[in-house]
Amino acid sequence: MATTQVDGGVPHSRHNAKLAKCTAAWRPGIMPFLLPLVALLAFSLWSYTPSDSPLAWLITICWALPVPGVLVSIQGFLLIRRRARKAHLMAPPALVEQDFLIVLVPTIGRHDTYPALERSVLSYVEHLPEWFPYMRVDVLTEEGCEAAERIDRLAATSPLIRVVTVPKAYETANGTRFKARANNYAHELRIAEGEALDHVWVLHMDDDTGVGPDTAASLAQFINRQRRATPDEVKHMAQGILTYPRENAVSMLTWFADAIRPADDIARFRAFTGLGTPAAGVHGELLVIRATWRTPVPR
DSSP: OOOEEOOSOOOOOHHHHHHHHHHHHOOOOSHHHHHHHHHHHHHHHHHOOOOOSHHHHHHHHHHHTTHHHHHHHHHHHHHHHHHHHTGGGSOOOOOOOSOEEEEEEEOOOOTTTHHHHHHHHHHHHHHGGGTOSEEEEEEEEETTOTTHHHHHHHHTTOTTEEEEEEOTTOOOTTOOOHHHHHHHHHHHHHHHTTOOSTTEEEEEOOTTOOOOHHHHHHHHHHHHHHHHSOTTTOOSEEEOOOOOOGGGOSOHHHHHHHTHHHHHIIIIIHHHTTTSSOSSOOOSSSEEEEOOOOSOOOO
16 A cells, blocks of 8 residues: 655644634534524414415425424434533544545646645645544546646645546446546545555545644544444444635625535434434535445446
8 A cells, every 4th residue: 555654743823723723612503593493483474374275285385394304403403512512521533543544636627626626635735644644635637637737736745645547538337427437436446556445544525625623633533433433333434514614705695505515514414424324415525434345346
């Protein structure tokens, strides 16, 4: 296995120290959930007019359809609040000395997407080595992509970064396309390089998704916890909460629209997936999976 060892200590900037302090003190609040619920309920009662027409019954049923989702979200919120209160009882994050982390970043490799890619990749190199002495960042590109030279120059800035190019002629058995095709190529490459092992973890990211000190510490905490877990308790996958910093948003309107995603993470995903089994889907990014492989991949 090709690994790169780096120093365990990484100097933190003042901004990073402030960010780590803010995220450590963060607790999910119930008011963002309750206020819209109360407002909508009040509006519904104010505007309600009794009617026995078929259309009124249909509108009533449609209006009530979100209720199960709201109840599930409240359950997820309460679960994550309970876990946050017990955080001091968990083993603190420690250096991951027995596992190898591969950060997989597929990108279309256009010039307009490169700035976000660069920002994301540099965040991995800055924050993750503090907890992961053995790690690598694989930037997954398409053969002939327009920003190939810029991506190669980015990879040359750190021994942790490797560019993996998907050949144009590569095809999966089922004709998979786009990001799934690239990820499957990386999966087959890990098998060929002998990296599909129990102690290898793959952190799936997008080319516009970075990490902070809190993400790195929580990831180390999760992976170390699997070392201590019994066979019945061990997990092979985890996903984090996606957030959208205002300073990186081009439009305030799209930033508000994206606010539904972190709310979904701490509500629906926590209720359905956070109990140990992904019952309602998983992310395509900020998703860490054990790289173990035992079944031949069809070609």
